Structures are given as C-alpha cells and as structure tokens.
Amino acid sequence: MTAPAPTAPTRRSGRWIERWDPEDEGFWTATGQRIANRNLWFSVLSEHIGFSIWTLWSVLVLFMGPEYGLTPADKFLLTSMVTLVGAAVRVPYTFAVAVFGGRNWTIISASLLLIPTIAAFAVMKPGTSFTTFLVVGLLAGIGGGNFASSMTNINAFFPLRKKGWALGLNAGGGNIGVAAIQLVALAVIGANGGPRLLLGIYIPLIVVAAVLAALFMDNLATVKNDTGAAKDAARDAHTWIMSFLYVGTFGSFIGYSFAFGQVLTNQFGRTPLQATYLTFIGPLLGSLVRPVGGRLADRYGGARITLWNYVAMAAATAVLVAASVQKSLPLFVVAFVVLFALTGIGNGSTYKMIPGIFQAKALAKGLEGEAAALYGRRLSGASMGLIGAVGALGGVGINLAFRQSFLSYGTGTGAFVAFLAFYGACFVVTWAVYLRRAARPAVAVAASETKAQLSYAEV
Known part of the structure; x- marks a missing residue:
C-alpha cells in the first residue's frame, strides 16, 4: 500500500528536504510549487554565470591584440580546448547532485568559478606565454558543467507536467549567460576598459551566486544516483543517435558562440569593439528561442521539427559560404544570426525527443501506465547527461575546423562547407531513424516493433 504524500517537507541540518512528492497535487499546491520555483530561480542564476565563465575566453581573445603574440590559429585552439573541458565535466557534474545535494553542489560549483576567473585576472597581460593562457583557459571549462548539474537538480523538483517549462527556462536562462558576458564586454571595451575590468x-x-544558493536553495534527499540506468542508457543506440543530433544543435550553438567574434576580426577585419557589437545578438536569440523549439516539438513532433530545422540550418550555412566567398559582411552577419536562432530551435526540439523516444521503447516492450512512465523517465534522465556532454563536443569540432580553415585558406569558408555537409548527415539520420516509414516486409513484423517504429514519428 502506498503511503500518503506529505503535506510539508521535513528538513534535517543543512537544508535537506527528506520527503518530496511533486506529483501529489495537494503537496504541490501547498508547499512544493513555492519551494521548487525558489530553487529554480537561484539555480538559473548560478548556471547563467557558469555559462558566462565557460565562454569567457571567446571575449578575452578579442582583447588580445598583436602585442600578445598569438596567431588566429592559437586563439581557435585555445577556445576549442576550453569547450572540450566544458563538455567533459558535464558527466561528473550530472552525478554530483545526488552525491552532494543540489544546494550544496550549486554552492560548490559556483565557488569553483572563482578559480578560472581569478587565474585569468592574474595572467591577462602581454608577455604571458601561450601555454599559460592555455592552462588557465582550460580551467574556465568547468563553467560548462554547471548546466548538467543544474538540469539534473531542477528536473527532480518539478512534476512531470511542469518539467518542460522548468527545464526550458533553466536551460534558456543559462544559455543567455553567453550573450550576457559579450554585452558586458561591449560596455567594458566601449568605456576603454581592459580585460581585467571585465574579470573584476x-x-x-x-560570490553573490554562491551566497544566494546557500541562503535560498535546498537539497533533496530523494535524489539518488542510478548507476544501472546510466549503464542501460549508454548501451542504448538511441542515446548515441541523439548525441549525434545534439552535436549539430547545441554543439553548433556553443561552438559559434566561441568563434563568431574571431571570424569577424580575422576574416572581415573588424575591431574588437565592432565585433562585440554583433557577437551577442546570435547567442541571445539562440537562447531565447530554445523554448520555442520545445513548444513546436510539443505540437508537431520533435523529430519533424528537428528534421526541417536541419534543412534550414543547411540553407543558412550555404548562404554563409556564399557571403564568405563574396566577402559580404552584412549578408554574413544576417545569415550567422539566423543560424544561431536555428540552433536554439534545434536545441529545444532535440531535447524534447529524448523522453518521447524512451517512452515509445517502453510501450514497445509491452509496458503500460506507471510502469511505462517509470521506464521512460529512468532512461531519459540518465541519457540526458551523456547526450549533453557529447553534444557540447560539437563546439570543439567547430573551433578546430575554423582553426584548420584559417591555417589552410586564410578564411572560414572551408569550415562552413564542412558544417554544411554535417547538417546534411544530421538530416539523413533524423529521417532514417525517426521518420522513415518501414516498407512492408514479406513476413509479418512483430506488433511491438511496428508500434515502436510508428511512434517515433511523434517524439
């Protein structure tokens, strides 16, 4: 017999909530909603600053003129390594919430951001070696992990019917940190300030984010790591297929966020101030429209939106190739901003697909009702951390592609051609796996397989 849901949370020392049942309407209305929303807002703040610190070097390299002795290839290598660390730490950050508690880990992860920021403050001057910049830049990668732990934490606070809104707001609020630091850099450069002012x-x-997390957030004792689910998710082919598709959406978003300003300065001769006037627009739009991608996926199906979004991304990239060849800055900027917005829509639609895919697999296994929902939540939750980490690796590929393109051709055109081919591959995979209707075989197909195949078109 199921025990009645608590009417109020019970805490032990350290702001722990021992019992948490957001699916119970009475509990949610009486106390759960207020507590969950409070934790959401302060989680967004910490994740937002984490994204800013992760993408810090996309701005700092704009301050680094000839006196720093770095080539364009050096700068692209630097930013690609920062992206790599940010992707790698997402895996341990996903599990840290259950080990330390959501509130406790938010305090820790926010405080850790002081290390790369203070280190950058210390070394940010001409005469510093490239190796030193690279090591300090790698430290900034820890900001990329805040997304994974924040999403895991907030996912536990909200009922299933509210998760889409809460996770979309959490992710979008964090992503805006990319545009925020570029806007702050614009103000600093406009005021003739240096990089140390930005860091200051x-x-x-x-410090404010860590203190507010300590004062207003809570730990949920009900959040526990399920290593079995993580292993099952890693063995499932759909985890890796969706990782590939997320490379094309979020990987593009974070990779372009790092690279846009450098392309403008290196290929089009923009000054740091002129570049910064333009670079924040793309990440801002990409962040704001992420919930739109989720909303469209809710209505029309995530696979369909993802498929046609890749068509639009390929078209925008083709325009970028033409603009790059013609050296048309206005066309280049417009196409790049449109591409940023499309990455945001794709971020929302691909993440929407994940729970639908595992729910479809549960139904194909013959599970029904709560058993099917539990199976879907268990595997989709475990897979999201891995998909988020692999997806972020796309940012590494983008910066390395730009580095090689500038080394080989002196422009980013070669990199854009490669991205165009990749978006074509993503289109084919989305269609072949999730939308293609299986041809009628000569022999009868198992009913469960037919059901699963048909349901994937609705994810």
Missing part, C-alpha cells in the same frame, strides 16, 4: 565585474557576481 564577474568575480563578485560569482
């Missing part, structure tokens, strides 16, 4: 602004903000 963020150091106290990090």
